[in-house]
Each structure stands twice: as structure tokens, then as C-alpha cells.
Amino acid sequence: MNKTSFYLKLFFLLLSILGIRLWLIANFATSVPISDQWTAEGRDLFIPYLNGNFNLGSLISAHNEHRVFFTKLSSLLLFMLNESQWDPMVEIVFNVFLSMTNFVITVFILKNIFINYSNNIILFTTWLLWLNPYATDTILIGFYSHWYWMILLTLGALYGFLLGTTFSLRWVFGLFCGIAVCFSMASGFLILVAILILNSYLAIIDSRIRKNYFVTIILCLLLISLGISLLVEIPRHDSLRAHDFLSFIFKFFQSLAWPWNDFAWLGIVMYLPLLILTGKIIWLKQKPNNPELFLLGLGIWVILQVLSLSYGRGNTSGIPSRYMDVLSFGTLVNFWAILILYRDEYFKNLASLVYSFSYIWKGLWIFGMTVMLTQFTILPLLQFFASENPDYLRKVRELIITQDKNNFRTSQIIPSEWGIAADIILNPKLQVILPASLRIEKHLSIKPEQLNGTAFTVNGIVPTVGKYLGEDVIGSYHPQQGVTATGTLVTETIVIAQTYMEIPISGYLGIEGTQLAILVTGQQPMIIKPVSLIGNSWSSIRVAVPSEPFRLQATDLRPDAWFAFAIPKGIGRLSFAVEQLLSVSLLILIISIAGLLYMLSCDSCLMPKEE
Numbered sequence: 267m268n269k270t271s272f273y274l275k276l277f278f279l280l281l282s283i284l285g286i287r288l289w290l291i292a293n294f295a296t297s298v299p300i301s302d303q304w305t306a307e308g309r310d311l312f313i314p315y316l317n318g319n320f321n322l323g324s325l326i327s328a329h330n331e332h333r334v335f336f337t338k339l340s341s342l343l344l345f346m347l348n349e350s351q352w353d354p355m356v357e358i359v360f361n362v363f364l365s366m367t368n369f370v371i372t373v374f375i376l377k378n379i380f381i382n383y384s385n386n387i388i389l390f391t392t393w394l395l396w397l398n399p400y401a402t403d404t405i406l407i408g409f410y411s412h413w414y415w416m417i418l419l420t421l422g423a424l425y426g427f428l429l430g431t432t433f434s435l436r437w438v439f440g441l442f443c444g445i446a447v448c449f450s451m452a453s454g455f456l457i458l459v460a461i462l463i464l465n466s467y468l469a470i471i472d473s474r475i476r477k478n479y480f481v482t483i484i485l486c487l488l489l490i491s492l493g494i495s496l497l498v499e500i501p502r503h504d505s506l507r508a509h510d511f512l513s514f515i516f517k518f519f520q521s522l523a524w525p526w527n528d529f530a531w532l533g534i535v536m537y538l539p540l541l542i543l544t545g546k547i548i549w550l551k552q553k554p555n556n557p558e559l560f561l562l563g564l565g566i567w568v569i570l571q572v573l574s575l576s577y578g579r580g581n582t583s584g585i586p587s588r589y590m591d592v593l594s595f596g597t598l599v600n601f602w603a604i605l606i607l608y609r610d611e612y613f614k615n616l617a618s619l620v621y622s623f624s625y626i627w628k629g630l631w632i633f634g635m636t637v638m639l640t641q642f643t644i645l646p647l648l649q650f651f652a653s654e655n656p657d658y659l660r661k662v663r664e665l666i667i668t669q670d671k672n673n674f675r676t677s678q679i680i681p682s683e684w685g686i687a688a689d690i691i692l693n694p695k696l697q698v699i700l701p702a703s704l705r706i707e708k709h710l711s712i713k714p715e716q717l718n719g720t721a722f723t724v725n726g727i728v729p730t731v732g733k734y735l736g737e738d739v740i741g742s743y744h745p746q747q748g749v750t751a752t753g754t755l756v757t758e759t760i761v762i763a764q765t766y767m768e769i770p771i772s773g774y775l776g777i778e779g780t781q782l783a784i785l786v787t788g789q790q791p792m793i794i795k796p797v798s799l800i801g802n803s804w805s806s807i808r809v810a811v812p813s814e815p816f817r818l819q820a821t822d823l824r825p826d827a828w829f830a831f832a833i834p835k836g837i838g839r840l841s842f843a844v845e846q847l848l849s850v851s852l853l854i855l856i857i858s859i860a861g862l863l864y865m866l867s868c869d870s871c872l873m874p875k876e877e
Contacts, residue, residue, distance in 0.1 A: 271865065272385050276373065278861035279393045280366055285855030287362045290399055292848040294648050295406045296655040297355045297701045298662050302329065303409045304687040308696055311338050312345065312352060316695045326449065328498040331578075335449035336415040341408075345699070348838030349764045353701040356840045357408025359847065364414040365404075365591075369396045371421050376602075379429075379557045383605065391601055395594045398635050400525070403588035406651055412451040413591050419447035420457045424563045428461045429556055432478035441485065448493040453574045455493025460566035462486035464559065471551050508580020517576040520585065522569075524593040525634035527585045532630070537596065539603035539627065540565045546612060557606065565599040568592060597631055604628075659703060663735050665691055666706050701841065702768050706737050707833035710757075720753030721822050727772060727830045731802050734770045734832045741773065741830025742822035750825045756785065757818045757833075764836030768806040769818075773829030774799055780829055781821040786812045791819065800829075808837065808845070 299308060306329040314320045325338045344356050369392065376388045404410040426440020444461070447454040462483060469479035508514035522533030544562060547554055554562060571592045579586070585593070604624045607613055613620055665671065671688040690696060697704075710724065725733060726741030733739055744751035775782055776795050783791040789812075796807055811834075822828065837845075 271868070272389075275386075275389055275862070275865050276370070278858050278865060279389060280369065281854060281858035282862065283366055283369060283393070283396050284362060285851055285853075285858050286397060286399060287365075287405055288359070288848055288851030289855060290402075290405055290648070291355070291358055291362070292851050294402075294651040294655070295355060295358050296651075296659060297353060297703045298655075298659050299352070299354050300407050300409070300658075303354065303407075304690045305329070306334065306409060307338070307341050307352070308690045308693075309686075311342060312699060313690075313693060313696055315342065315345075316699070328496075330500050330503070331452040331498050332412065333449050333496050334412040334451055336446075337409065337412040337450075340411060340415075344840065348840040349836075350699055351701065351764060351836065351838035351841060352696075352699045353838060353841045353844070354408040355701070355844050355848075356838070357411065358406065359844045361404065361408060361411045361414055364411060364418070365396065368414060368417050368421065369393070371418065372598075375421060375425050375560070379560055380602070387605075392598065394632075394635065395598060398639055400594070400635075400638055401587050401590045402648060402651070403586065404591055407588075410588050413588060416447060416450040416454045417591060417595075419443045419450055419454070420567060423447055423457050423461065424560060424567075427482065428464060428563050429560060432475075432481055444486075444489055445492075448489060448496060452497055453571055455490055455496075456570040456574065457563075457567050458486045458489045458493065459570055460563050462490065463566060464554075464563055467548075468553065472553050503578070506579050506581055508577050513580045514576050517580040518572055521572040521575055521589070521593060522596065524585070524590065524596060525638045526630065535627070535630065537565075537569075537600060538623075539600040539607060540596075543603045543607060546610070550612070557602070561599050561602055561606070564595055565603075568596040568599065572596075600627070601631070660735065662691060662704060663706060663737070666697065666704065667708075667736055702835040702837050705835040707835070708738070710738060710740060710833055720755050721747075721751030721828075722753060722755040722820055726828070728802060728828065731772055731804070731830075734772070734804050737832055739770070739772075739830050739832045740820065741828060742820070743773075743828040743830065749828045751828075752823050752825060754819065754821045756820075759815045759817055760834060761815045762811045762834060762836040764841075765811060765839045766808055766837040766842040767811045767834040768808045768837055769794060769834045770804050770806045770832040771796060771800055771829065772802070772804045772831075774801065774824075774827040775829035775831075777824065777827055779822070779824035780827060781819075782829070782831060783819045783821075784809070784812060785817045785819050786814050808842065811836065 310327060310329065311320075311324060314324050325335050325342075326333055340360065341357060344360060345352055348356055373388055373392050376392065377385060380388060399405055401413075404413050420443075422443030423440050426436045426438070426442075427444050428440065430437035430440050444458055447457060465479045465482045465486065469476050469483065472479070508517060516530055519530040519533035520527050522537050523530055524536070526532040526536070540561070543558065544565075546552075547558065547562075571589075575585075575589055604620070604627060608617065608620050608624060665688060669692060671685065697706075721742040721744055722740055723742075723744065724740060725738055726743045726745075727733070727739060728743050740755065740757075742751060742753070743749060769782075771782070771794075774780060776799055782794045784794065785791055792809070792812075794807055794809060796805065818831070818834070820829075820831065
């Protein structure tokens with residue numbers, strides 16, 4: 267495969283990952299912060315920042331058991347770039363690109379170390395793990411970026427600190443990743459345990475450069491000590507931990523069995539290639555080459571993560587989807603272990619057996635991914651998000667409008683500490699930075715006398731339409747005169763800090779005799795007109811915010827029509843860009859599929875190169 271073909275395929279594979287994830291986000295994600303976001307970001311990050319007492323400790327401070335430094339840092343930077351607006355949808359889309367970065371890095375690491383294998387194998391086997399949206403939590407919740415950060419830094423530590431020559435620039439880069447990964451999440455330092463184990467083995471069998479191994483070993487011990495010192499005990503999580511060996515070992519094999527998590531006994535089958543490869547290397551006292559060393563490091567890391575999960579969440583049912591990004595690397599390791607075993611001279615007499623087992627294993631992997639997609643895991647979770655998100659949005663808005671916490675705790679995706687979350691949501695400073703979907707303008711920018719002699723009134727809407735998500739609005743439907751009332755209204759001055767704004771509209775704005783305009787002193791009015799008549803429902807129009815303070819002028823001269831609007835809500839530039847990107851998600855997916863089909867028609871070879 268020439269370079270042009272490789273990079274074109276990589277581009278279309280990336281485009282397909284982007285398309286499917288954007289489509290999922292557009293249809294199943296919510297702009298309302300979920301669960302831990304209220305405390306970790308709202309209370310512990312944004313409120314201190316807004317109060318002027320933000321410092322480095324705010325980024326390093328523990329959230330539950332974790333130090334999610336990079337998650338908090340990226341959330342704060344996105345908040346600042348989004349013109350001081352907190353929008354989880356921006357964080358979610360950022361995570362898509364972070365995950366795509368991990369895909370590219372994984373592909374290039376494999377391409378660099380598996381030089382005797384077809385690039386198609388490298389591309390498409392890795393792509394399968396990213397294409398399937400099994401980790402719905404990390405895809406649809408912006409706060410879970412720490413999983414992507416940990417994977418990114420883990421790959422860097424493996425490639426540099428494990429595979430790099432001691433004191434080389436690559437090795438130093440890997441060391442930096444090893445330090446940084448300790449601040450990604452609680453189990454981040456486990457990659458250093460994997461590197462420690464492998465360097466200890468290498469120091470035993472390779473006496474020529476033993477001193478170099480000892481340098482890495484000492485640094486690993488220091489960094490592991492740092493990682494352990496950063497751990498935090500959370501008493502309320504004691505009930506989630508494994509309380510006996512049986513529950514621990516069941517969770518362990520259940521996790522190893524991914525994607526067959528309902529069949530724990532398959533954990534042995536799915537990890538058999540790695541176990542055989544490891545056993546052969548130890549039995550023969552071999553020094554692993556770079557491909558073997560990378561697979562051993564990545565495989566040990568996954569197993570250590572599974573041990574951590576089995577202890578920390580051993581008393582829970584199932585495997586939360588947010589852990590599956592890590593578990594998926596186990597299948598990648600074992601897939602490549604099979605290819606290595608098949609070419610290994612040591613197993614030459616068992617080649618037919620290895621070949622047969624490889625097909626059984628690959629069949630289990632592909633079939634398991636398909637079953638997970640269509641039945642057990644993904645669809646129920648997506649259905650859950652689709653059913654709960656509208657109710658969740660309504661309840662959070664209701665809390666902001668009424669200040670009443672009593673009805674807030676009934677949604678399933680509201681955290682168990684609902685009272686704490688309610689207090690955070692009702693913080694006046696936090697309400698100013700909430701996304702447009704939660705911005706509720708209680709001051710309608712009109713005075714009572716402005717309503718005299720005009721058709722417009724507070725909540726002047728057809729009763730069957732109702733307010734905009736419970737929020738007071740201005741409309742020309744008169745309680746006594748109905749649609750026959752006519753007149754003009756000009757609001758008070760409105761100031762919005764963001765680049766864009768949305769104006770919720772209902773009714774028949776756009777027909778002759780109805781008009782909504784933006785007035786700026788010394789400038790021509792800017793007419794706001796929907797693409798099509800909205801009728802008896804609500805829809806939002808997005809326009810650029812004038813560079814100066816402005817007023818809205820509403821005119822209804824029709825005795826047979828009405829329209830209503832809510833006060834405009836600011837939309838940060840990143841939020842607006844995300845909305846535009848999500849609107850073309852299906853188009854991106856279609857282009858990627860067409861591109862891949864064309865590339866495969868030109869080069870369909872998925873076989874390894876000849877040695």
C-alpha cells in the first residue's frame with residue numbers, strides 16, 4: 267500500500283468515526299450537565315473561577331477517588347474559548363476529537379512496530395474498536411474525558427518510556443507521559459506498574475544493559491508511589507467494592523470476557539493468545555522484541571485495570587460502558603498476539619491449530635461486538651438517554667424557574683446527591699454561565715407600561731401551545747381579543763456577551779403584517795424571519811449578536827394571526843460551531859462510507875505482507 271492510499275483510508279476511517287459519533291450525540295446527548303458534572307465542574311471548577319479564588323489546587327483536587335487534572339483543565343479552556351459559557355455539548359464533541367487522536371496514535375504505533383504486516387490489517391482492526399459505540403457513557407457525557415486522557419498518556423508512556431532507549435528524547439517524552447498519567451484518573455499510574463514488571467524481567471535476562479533498566483525501574487517506583495499517594499478513600503463507595511473473593515474473581519473474568527461480559531468463562535478464551543505468548547517468552551527466557559514488548563505492556567495494563575475494576579466495583583452488576591474503552595484494548599492485544607504466534611517458529615508444528623483457533627477467536631470477537639451493538643448493551647443505553655433527556659431538561663429548568671427542590675430528584679440521571687446538585691444549580695453565578703437550553707431570562711426586558719395599547723402581553727400565546735419550556739414569553743395572542751389584537755412592542759435594551767444568540771419563536775411570524783426585528787442605534791433594523799412557518803409549536807432561530815446593545819421590535823398587524831418569542835439567549839462561538847457540525851453528522855457519515863467503498867474497490871487486500 268502506498269502512502270497516499272494509506273492516508274486516504276485513514277482519513278475516511280476517521281471521518282466514519284466522526285460521523286457515527288456526531289450522529290449519536292445529535293440524537294442522544296443533552297446540553298444539560300449530568301451527574302458528577304455539577305460537583306466536579308460546576309462546584310469545584312467554575313464557581314471558584316467565577317469567584318476569583320481559582321488556583322492550581324482546583325485542578326488537582328480530588329473528585330471521588332480521582333485526580334482528573336486534564337479533564338478539568340480542558341473543561342476550563344473550553345469554557346473560556348466558548349465566551350464564558352458552560353456547554354456540555356462542546357465537551358462531548360471535544361471528546362470525539364480526543365478519541366480520534368487516540369485512534370490515530372494507536373494506528374501509527376502499530377504501523378511503526380508491526381512493519382511486516384499489511385497496513386490494512388492495522389487500519390481496519392483498530393477501526394473496528396472505535397467504530398462500535400459500545401462506550402456510550404464516554405461518548406455522550408462530556409465529563410468522562412479522563413478515560414480518553416488516560417488512554418492517550420498510557421500510549422505515550424508505552425511507546426516512549428517502555429520502548430524507547432534510556433535517556434533518548436523518546437524515552438524522556440514517555441517519562442513525561444508517565445508523570446502526567448498519574449493525574450488523569452485514579453488508575454492512571456497502573457501503566458507504570460506494567461512498565462516496572464517488564465523492565466524487571468528485562469533486567470534479569472539482559473545483563474548487558476541492566477543499569478539502563480534499573481534507571482527506569484527506580485523512576486517507575488517513584489511514580490507509582492506518587493500515584494498511590496494521590497488516591498483518595500471514599501467511604502460511601504465501600505458498598506460498591508468486592509466484599510469476597512468470589513465476587514472479585516467473577517467480576518475479573520467477566521471483564522476479561524469483553525465483549526462477552528455476560529459469559530465470564532470466556533475471559534480465559536479471549537486472553538488465551540496473550541497468555542500463550544507470555545508463557546512462551548518466560549519459558550524460553552527470551553528478550554521480547556518491540557512488537558511483543560508493546561503487546562505485553564498494553565496487555566498487562568488492561569489486566570491491571572481489570573483488577574482495579576474488579577475490586578473497586580466488584581459488588582455491582584454488569585460492566586459500566588465507560589470502562590469498555592479500556593477493555594477493548596484487550597481484544598486488540600490478543601488479536602495481534604494471534605498473528606505473532608502464527609508466524610512464530612516455536613509453534614511451527616502447531617500452525618494449523620493456531621490457524622483454526624485464530625478463526626474461532628476472531629469469530630467470537632466480531633460476533634460479540636455485533637451482539638453487544640444490537641441487543642445487550644448499546645441499544646438499551648441509547649433508549650435510556652433518549653427517554654430520560656427531555657424529562658431531565660424539563661426538571662432542571664423547572665428547578666431554576668421555581669427554586670423548588672422537591673420535584674427535582676425523580677429523574678434517573680439526576681445524581682443520588684440530588685440536594686447538593688440542586689444547590690449548585692441554584693447558585694446565581696453558575697446560572698449566568700449555563701448553556702442556552704438552561705438560560706431562563708426572568709426579566710423580560712419590558713416594563714408594564716410598554717404593553718399598554720399593544721397586542722403583546724406576557725405569555726400572550728395560544729393556550730394549547732404553552733410557555734417555552736415553562737419560561738415566560740411575550741406574545742400577541744390576547745386573553746380577551748385572541749388573534750384579532752394588533753400592535754407593536756419595543757423591548758428594553760438587551761446585552762448578550764456571546765457571539766451568537768437563539769430566539770425561541772412560536773406562531774406565525776413571517777407572514778405579511780408580522781415582523782420581529784433587531785434594533786441597534788444608528789443602524790438599519792435586522793429582520794428575523796424563520797425559514798418556514800412554525801405554527802403552534804416552539805422553534806429557535808439563531809443569529810449573530812450585534813456588536814452593540816440592542817432592542818427587539820415585535821410587530822403584529824394581522825387580525826388573523828399571532829406570534830410569540832422568548833428573550834434571546836447567548837450562544838458561545840464553540841457551541842454554535844458544534845451545532846453546525848452536529849447538523850451535518852449524517853452527511854459526514856455518508857461521505858466516509860462512500861470514500862471507504864471507493865478505496866476498498868481500488869485495494870481490497872487485507873492479507874499480511876509476504877516475509
